Amino acid sequence: MTAPNAETLTRPEAIATDVPVPPVRTVTYLFLTGTWVAANVRSSSEKNIKIPYEVAFDGVIQDRAPDWPRRIIGGTAFTIRVPVGVEVSLFLNTDSLVGARMHPVYAVTPDENDVHVTIRETRGARLETLAEAVLARTAVDERSGRRIDYYDAPLHGNIWARISRVYTSEAAAETLPADADAAIRDAVVSIYRGLDRAQLEIQIGNPPVQTISATFVDSENPRVNISNYSFLRDGLPRVHPLGFFALLDAARVAGATVVNLTSCWRPSLGSIAHRAGIGLDVNIIADDAGSVRINRSELIGGMPTPWVSDAEPHLHRRRGEDRGAWTAEVERNKPPLFQAFRSALEASQHVRQIFDPWYLDANSRDEVPATYNEQNNANAMLHNNHLHITLNIPELL
Structure with missing residues (x-):
């Protein structure tokens, strides 16, 4: 190969020019x-x-x-x-x-x-x-x-x-899993089509083998922080469709007949979860055996509940000496419906966090088990009277 010489390196047409660069x-x-x-x-x-x-x-x-x-x-x-x-x-x-x-x-x-x-x-x-x-x-x-x-x-x-997306019925239908139960799918999509009341009656199966009465509860925060706010028009459609799907499908799997959904989308309270529509709360579930109010605040002096025995507050105070005695008492009084509902949420790929009066799990997608809710810090006490889920939406977390 012939080595390049000065003549081939300095052609007249290759003269450098100044290119202005904006400050x-x-x-x-x-x-x-x-x-x-x-x-x-x-x-x-x-x-x-x-x-x-x-x-x-x-x-x-x-x-x-x-x-x-x-x-x-x-x-x-x-x-x-x-x-x-x-x-x-x-x-x-x-x-x-x-x-x-x-x-x-x-x-x-x-x-x-x-x-x-x-x-x-x-x-x-x-x-x-x-x-x-x-x-x-x-x-x-x-x-x-x-x-x-x-x-x-x-x-x-x-x-x-x-700055909070309003989901349409078309977007909801596209978001839900292809293998979703047909009745749950139709119920979720109907929320974004527009409800005339904050309640759904969902018939599972044909003929029906289970009926779920789902009630949506508004909160004060959006009412006092948004002009001309309507829960059905402005609140519910800002919830990510997978949130309603995860909770209603868990109710179906658990055999629940009633589920009370609270703290949906809200603008000016708490972390980004509720403001981004990926946080939802439940405070009541029920089946044919009875109703479960998801509340264990009695453990630290709150409202009386069947899920805290007379013996448990004493065992809770002594948990540093005999933790096993306290956790055994927690498990002994836990309602089966709640456990079935929570287990269904834990198995859902759409759920990332589950906080409730019994357990706290900041990442239900990893292999680390949930911890007992000892009601000994702000997050634990915040969730001693309801169950909260955060959706597994990486681009928002």
Whole structure:
């Protein structure tokens, strides 16, 4: 092979030209969530909420940069580098998912200065304000010496509603497993078609071999934090269809005739689970043998319940000395219907977390067994009077 010479390396047509590169600015977002939580509470699921998100430049979703967080975390700022003159916006919560992305929020376009946007979450106030960043001031950062435009923006119930996907009956039908029981499938899809009352009567089998009366209970939080809120129109359709499917199908498997579903989608309370429509609660189930109110708060002085014996509070206090005696008493008084219902949920591939008065399982998909609910910390006491599930939706967790 002939070695290249200087003549072949320096052809006249290969003259370099200057390509202008636009200067880059930083855009920093800081979400101050759960502002109603007491200042001395250093960590909470509201102050440090984890919000799914995507970033768009001029409306185009960007690949995740290595230094961007997996989730937006309340109280923790994150920074995006963007060319001057390019609009930055966010898609949040379930509106960040593929197939949604209808409502970009908190858009800013950096020009001469870097940008810092502070989003403050409030409850029940100024619900008419939009998810828009408003310039508050310009100042020089003492550490970097750079000029920064500081913007403020609101976050409240109406905005949570806007960034929470409303599922249609078609989307529900496509989401449910192909081998779903026909009656359960029809019941779930009907929720997204629109119910005229917060109750379903589900006939299993043809001819029917089981009837499930499912009641959906609204909560105060969306009523006081969303304008013109309707539970049937605005609340139920924001729940992920697999949530209703998992609970109703577990009721079918357990032989239940009644299931009471509470704390569906809500905008301004708790972790991301209920706000993203992947958290649901149940407080009552029943079968032909009787009703089970899912409550063991009597263990620490709450309402009386058949599931806490007279002996158990004493055994609970002494569990450090004889744990086996306490757990045996827990098992001895546990209602069979509850165990069947919970076992069905535990077997569901669609369920990721199960918290209830008997057990706590932060990951029901792994091989680590659930632990007993000792009602000795905030999460344990929160779930001493109902069963909670979180769906196994990785892009939202």
